[in-house]
Amino acid sequence: MAVSFKDALQSGDFIVTAEVGPPKGTDIAEMKAHISLLKDKVHGLNMTDNQSSVMRLSSLVGCHIIKEMGGVPILQMTGRDRNRMALQSDLLSASVLGIDTVLCLTGDHISLGDHKEAKPVHDLESLQILKAIRTLESGKDMGGNPLKGAPKFCAGAVVTPEADPIEPQLLKFEKKVRAGAEFFQTQAVYDLDTFKRFMDYAGKFDVKILAGIVLLTSARMATYMNQHVAGIYVPDKLVTEMAGVPKGGALQKGIEIAGRMIRKIKEEGIAHGVHIMAIGKETAVPDILQAANL
Secondary structure: OOOOHHHHHHOOOOEEEEEEOOOOOOOOHHHHHHHHHHOOOOOEEEEOOOHHHOOOOOHHHHHHHHHHOOOOEEEEEEOOOOOHHHHHHHHHHHHHOOOOEEEEEOOOOHHHOOOOOOOOOOOOOHHHHHHHHHHHHOOEOOOOOEOOOOOOOEEEEEEOOOOOOOHHHHHHHHHHHHOOOOEEEEEEOOOHHHHHHHHHHHOOOOOEEEEEEEOOOOHHHHHHHHHHOOOOOOOHHHHHHHHOOOOOOHHHHHHHHHHHHHHHHHHOOOOOEEEEEOOOOHHHHHHHHHHOOO
16 A cells, blocks of 8 residues: 555655646546556656646546555645635545645746636635645635535645745745645756755755756757746756757756756755656656666
């Protein structure tokens, strides 16, 4: 039987999580293949929630399938697409289905996705979703009405250690800790010196930090993130390293870099674990773990 994510966090082990993206449609064969490939290699599997504002199969259904297949699901919930009634309803539904770990997110902006005419909800943002979870656990909904049976969750959140300026992120981080966040999966980190400085601060709090590792697949991808993705900085030396590989070798070099970073994070005790985001290259995750000696 799979160990619960909360128990894994409390075990003292180096924690590894990864992501699986649900399909845009009803064909779940590839999603199930990715779940099967990864479920026994990581402590938890995130099911993304309309990632990048692209409409897909729901995170809740995907997590239910992870659970049925013997994995440990981490339900991603964004405030972009649901009001507080729908969020609370989904949380209760998740609990009934045995899904007890939730990552609370505000959600990517609608302009990034494939339904630009959609109206974002944002009734609750990530901090308020955390508070909603703890309210439901008390036996009442956000309207103060009693529940017939209360859920119990391991709740997490996101932080961006390479944000510039970093001060607003630190304020949000502290608020999320006070609201009941038990773990954090970070935005992608590539500059470990900057990440260490963040961890010097975060280490003062009783929460687990999983460093976000996004697989680089080309020098162009690294350059794009530097230019267009707030809070991510790929150092020039990594861009140069990616650019210097022979044609067809970029993915393998990205795997090597990710494995090297994870190995250093573990060996130096920089963070409590890592969250691997392969973004469409889920089959590369086992190779990343092998490169990291995990």
